[in-house]
Amino acid sequence: MSQSTRKADTLQDQPTNRPHKLSIAAVEESTDRKPHSYERWLIAKFLRMAGNPPVRFQLWNDEIIESDLSAASFTLRLADPKALYQLVSNPNLAFGDLYSSGRLEVEGDLSDLMTALYRAVHKAREQWPKWLEAVWRNHNPRSTSVSDARENIHHHYDLGNEFYQLWLDHAEMQYTCAYYESPDLSLEQAQLAKLELVCRKLRLQPGQTVVEAGCGWGGLARYMARQYGVKVHAYNISREQLAFARAEAEKQGLSHLIEYIEDDYRNIEGQYDAFVSIGMLEHVGKDHYSEMARVIRRSLKPEGMALLHSIGRNRPMLMNAWIEKRIFPGAYPPSIGEFMSICESGDFSVLDVENLRLHYAATLEHWMERFESVQDQVTELYDAHFTRAWHMYLAGSTAAFRAGSLQLFQVVFTHGDNNNLLPTRKHLYSALAAPEA
């Protein structure tokens, strides 16, 4: 794949049925003129509506506009008048786009800035009128039908194994929340600890069979086969990931235990002792939850255990527009209430829900550190726009988990009539989950 198709493939606008709400095409990008007084008013008003975050704006003529209600820790520089109008008319989408294109520059740590913005806006929203709330969240997520799902997944996960290898852990290429059972763990240790925690929750025994929906680069399947001696059928629709997964299983001598299958989770066949899915539910889409429930119901043996691990919300709410449009088309993080429609329609009994929100903030901080250390290589692979977009994506996600805008749920469930249950969850904590450093 050439660099230019890669770029076009990953960061272009996704198709949408809806025109932009304000036409600002006519506003000049010229930086020759001074700001108008209503532009100053607009940006000050914008700061107030956003809950007076500790932020000052620097306009294209170097003029500073700041709230008199909070001391600014961050400076946001708008490169031209059009950037100002784009930001105030659709901040959710424009903030990321302007940052990616370099027309909004940030002085200060990007993750800290985003955290401050999330917190301020979260508080301010309690006072917002309904129309503003509606404008803020108004976007049409992509479909996640079988064919669209392929395109959505290709968009993100087929960026190239080379790219992800630059900054993910070197243990099992995990692109999901790690488990920092103690705060000093390395990314590698914490990712292996996550895999171990999942196996313990599933109560895996040698010789059992497991099906995995959405297996990424196949790390969990290899961990389960290697550490627990189970047989795994691992499904994924990302071809590049599967090629990597198969080669790695071969290298580790695990091919006899793992079958990596290029197919949609809806086509899973057979019955298993465990059903597991780590970080796929976000891409399933609410409309397909009952379908997913039917898949799990028919795939799980009478005493089988299921575990879904997913980004979620405290309340139903669309994915951030910029993330959904530019990074993860079709993504939707469910609230537990929404999540439960899977368990309810499948007549499952939920045994355990754990929220690992701050573990994802810690994971993202580790990813960011590595990403920043390789950003020149990333820019060489793609371009500066791509690098800035990913910087924004990692910083924004860190902030969302820190500020409580996103959650990370692990939900364990089984058939409603399965009485083969453990009395406590102490087996999860009988020994450290992470390997020694």
Added chain:
Amino acid sequence: MSQSTRKADTLQDQPTNRPHKLSIAAVEESTDRKPHSYERWLIAKFLRMAGNPPVRFQLWNDEIIESDLSAASFTLRLADPKALYQLVSNPNLAFGDLYSSGRLEVEGDLSDLMTALYRAVHKAREQWPKWLEAVWRNHNPRSTSVSDARENIHHHYDLGNEFYQLWLDHAEMQYTCAYYESPDLSLEQAQLAKLELVCRKLRLQPGQTVVEAGCGWGGLARYMARQYGVKVHAYNISREQLAFARAEAEKQGLSHLIEYIEDDYRNIEGQYDAFVSIGMLEHVGKDHYSEMARVIRRSLKPEGMALLHSIGRNRPMLMNAWIEKRIFPGAYPPSIGEFMSICESGDFSVLDVENLRLHYAATLEHWMERFESVQDQVTELYDAHFTRAWHMYLAGSTAAFRAGSLQLFQVVFTHGDNNNLLPTRKHLYSALAAPEA
């Protein structure tokens, strides 16, 4: 209170807006005549619709009717023709009523029979036509407004402390699910283990303040004050329970730490480090969840922890009609999805959900054993009808938890922006929760 008013108060029909669906008042109770052939057909059909449980019917003339599809382990004797019509026309309500009045007699262990019935019906229902499903679940639960709640709670919890003392644990009079972290625990140990588990989930520290909504006989409040040195405001609207609770706190020298308050949970005042409610949510009613969320939201300090412990369901479904009418007016066990409306409307972050279903089956088995050993005393306090009704209630509840028709959820949550969280739940398992025997 005289015995006769007690009986009238506790087991009479609750007011209802709806006439019985079939009028069977005209059917004779005489046992002189032989069964008609359509009555034999009716009871055989009834067995089939119920999924062919391992049950035979013995009619009033000793004639046996059994399914040819399953070997019968239990005999149900119907005393008269009217009992037959009452049973088939409204089995949910009539089964308990006929058993209570002695017109349906059971040969075999009642809890085991009820478990077999629950399992058979659960499977059969998957094939039921919609109208049968609708008939099965058609009843109007009682309101749980502030004034009706008082009446509902009085109906059950003011039966008399003397009655509950006969068969509840002698440690802290717990009338909720115990925690059998190991299967050989006594009822007393398991109830104290439950209280300890709740304190650990709330991460109580000496000097903290706790508010409890629906405190029963005050055992959790005393445990928290005694073992953790916290100050507790414990609310309850059952006067008899509060009198006991205050006397017991006095006896234990804990009155300076505990204030027992006779008031509705909706009138809770102040802010606390923890909000806890054990076995009250079942009586709150779905219509009042957002009200409850507001109460918790304003009562909980920024880093406070909340725990709700409640009977629940895998899917939304009304309480069993007989239990709701005769035992617990207004009771409704929520699914986790319904439960979540509390957390979502309060903008809370759910940290931990644990399902203790089989612990409630074990608790009920212990209660049943004690209840059976004192049933003569119970009959002396009330009458034989009351004793049989409670026998049915305990057996039916045991069965519901064994068969997966009821669940027991403990949900821990906090304000959405509270980052003072522990990385793991291993503190729950650092030592046994139960005291030594």
